[in-house]
Each structure stands twice: as C-alpha cells, then as structure tokens.
Amino acid sequence: MKAARLLLALAFAGNCLAQDYPDKPIRIIVGPGPDALARVIGQKLTDAWGQPVIVDQRGGGGGTISAEAVARAAPDGYTLLLATGTHTINPSMYKLSYDMAKDFAPVTLLASTPFILAVHPSVPASTVGELIKLAQSKPGALNYGSGGSGTPPHLATELFKTMAGVNIVHVPYKTVAAAITDLVAGQVQVMFTVGPAGLPQIRAGRIRGLAVSTAKRSAFAPELPTVAESGLPGFDVFGWNGVLAPAGTPAPVVAKLHGGMVKALRGADVRERIAGFGFEPVGSTPEEFGEFVRTEIARWAKVMKESGARVD
Numbered sequence: 001m002k003a004a005r006l007l008l009a010l011a012f013a014g015n016c017l018a019q020d021y022p023d024k025p026i027r028i029i030v031g032p033g034p035d036a037l038a039r040v041i042g043q044k045l046t047d048a049w050g051q052p053v054i055v056d057q058r059g060g061g062g063g064t065i066s067a068e069a070v071a072r073a074a075p076d077g078y079t080l081l082l083a084t085g086t087h088t089i090n091p092s093m094y095k096l097s098y099d100m101a102k103d104f105a106p107v108t109l110l111a112s113t114p115f116i117l118a119v120h121p122s123v124p125a126s127t128v129g130e131l132i133k134l135a136q137s138k139p140g141a142l143n144y145g146s147g148g149s150g151t152p153p154h155l156a157t158e159l160f161k162t163m164a165g166v167n168i169v170h171v172p173y174k175t176v177a178a179a180i181t182d183l184v185a186g187q188v189q190v191m192f193t194v195g196p197a198g199l200p201q202i203r204a205g206r207i208r209g210l211a212v213s214t215a216k217r218s219a220f221a222p223e224l225p226t227v228a229e230s231g232l233p234g235f236d237v238f239g240w241n242g243v244l245a246p247a248g249t250p251a252p253v254v255a256k257l258h259g260g261m262v263k264a265l266r267g268a269d270v271r272e273r274i275a276g277f278g279f280e281p282v283g284s285t286p287e288e289f290g291e292f293v294r295t296e297i298a299r300w301a302k303v304m305k306e307s308g309a310r311v312d
Helices: 002-020 036-049 060-071 085-092 128-137 152-164 176-185 195-203 251-266 268-276 286-307
Strands: 026-030 053-057 079-084 104-119 143-146 169-172 190-194 208-212 238-246
Touching (some): 026 036, 026 060, 036 053, 036 104, 036 251, 036 268, 060 085, 060 104, 079 085, 079 104, 085 152, 085 286, 104 195, 104 251, 104 286, 128 152, 128 208, 143 152, 152 286, 190 195, 238 286, 251 268
Parallel strands (some): 026 053, 026 079, 143 190
Antiparallel strands (some): 104 208, 104 238
16 A cells, blocks of 8 residues: 555656646757757747757767766756767767666657768769679778768668678768768768768769668658668668657656657648758657667667777
8 A cells, every 4th residue: 555655646746747847947968960950849848838948069979978967967857868879879889877778768759861872973883782883893992981980870881881791991080071071072982971961962963872871762862762772671770869868757747848849840830940951850759769769779789799890
C-alpha cells in the first residue's frame, strides 16, 4: 500500500509540475551545426507558453560540451539539448563523462536532411556505380573532404567505403564551408555535402551531384537518385536535429515539450521556414526517438570498428 501511495503521489506531483510548466525561461543548448531549427521552434514555444526560449550555442568539443552540460543539468525541463548525428557518433570516438543512451530523456526527432554525394567535375564519374569502379581501379587516388573527423558526413563516407569496398582518403577540414571550397577547387575529389550547402554549387555546375544519402529520394533534389538505388542497397544516412532533456525529467513535462514541438512542426509557416534550411519535419514520439538514438549509437560504433576510422 505504501508503494502504491508513493507512486500515486509522484504521479500527482508530476502532473501538477506539467500544469505549471514552464514558469521560467527554457534554455536549448546547441552543440555542433547550425542553431536555426532551435530558434524557429523556440520562438513558437515562446509564443505559445509566454516564457522565453533561449538558444545557447556551445559548439566546442565536437558536441561533447553541449551534451555534458545538459546531462548534468537539473531534470526539470528547463535545459534541453539540440542533438545531432555527431552526438551519437561521439561515444565511439571519445571517453565521455556521460552516457548518451542513459543520461538523457528523449523528446522528439524534429527534422532530417539528406547528404548529397558529390564529385569535382574533373572526376570521370556521373553515377555512383561509375565512382565505385573508378575508386576500385585506383585505390587511394581519390580524396574526400568533410567538415571534421567524427561528423556524420565523415562516417557516412566511411560506411560508403566499407559497403563499396573502396579506398578513398579522408581529408578533414575545420568547417563544411572550407571542405566545399576545396571540393569546388578540385583539392579534394569527393564529398558527402550537407544539402543546403551543396545544392547551389551543384546547380551552378561547380560540382557534380551523384546521389542523395537517404533511403528515399529527397524533395529538395528530386532529380538525384539515392545511393541505395544506385548500387549500394541498404545505404541510408541523413543529418538530423532532435531534442533531449536530462534523464529523470518528469514524463508529463516531456509530454508537454513533445506536444508543443510537434504542434509547431505542423504549422505551414514553420514547415516553409525549415524547408529553406534543407530540413524535412519529422516529429517522432519520445519512445521512437529514444530507440532511434540507441540504434544510431550502435550503428556508428559498428562503422567505426569495421572502417578503422579515427579522430585525425
């Protein structure tokens, strides 16, 4: 009876907390990548709830600083993490002070964006199949750029190399912009570019797009096939933004956050704005997002082990 009363009291307290939540500013901590999506969703929550949502950019440490700050924060719904693919890669690359699978309460996968496999125009390949044959015939002759070791495009290319059985040399840059600049200049020959950064260069003819990384064709580049349909069945990689709270955040608070964010994503104005950033809205349930995070951690650990990729 005592245990039942305690559970009932905790549930009542959680519901009361959710009714009063939020009664002070909410902080969304952003690590690697742009903060645009956090600002759009944050403004919608501010408008709906009457409390400011502050976007706090903490990009150092390849995402470890932002994640650690949220993992150590009070589990009250007032400190959130804008998570990206980098956060699920980091457990395979660094010794972390937190556990990505256990120290966070998933809220929702907000949106996804495809990567585009592109080559410099001098590369004699117009399809994924032709690129694979070229790389197989000249092991180590082609270089690929990325915005840094441990970033999703880096690991996407390592997965591509493993599945295709090719040797293409990694050249990490400090930023995506610097990598694309050298791809346009021909200093590197291959790259999985972030869609919004790569598409203008592709459509200007400065680089050649071969395929998108997602399982399905993208509305942002419908003319491009997928890597999977171009010779590597099962290849499916994409960039994403999702929201995590500290573990132990009351379920009613998580539910309120989830409901507010999904409602915002359904708005035509929000969908139009995030489409301009190259994102497609998702709005998964907390349970779905939690499973997604765990799957991604395991997936990238396997890619790291099989490819031998490391921090340069």
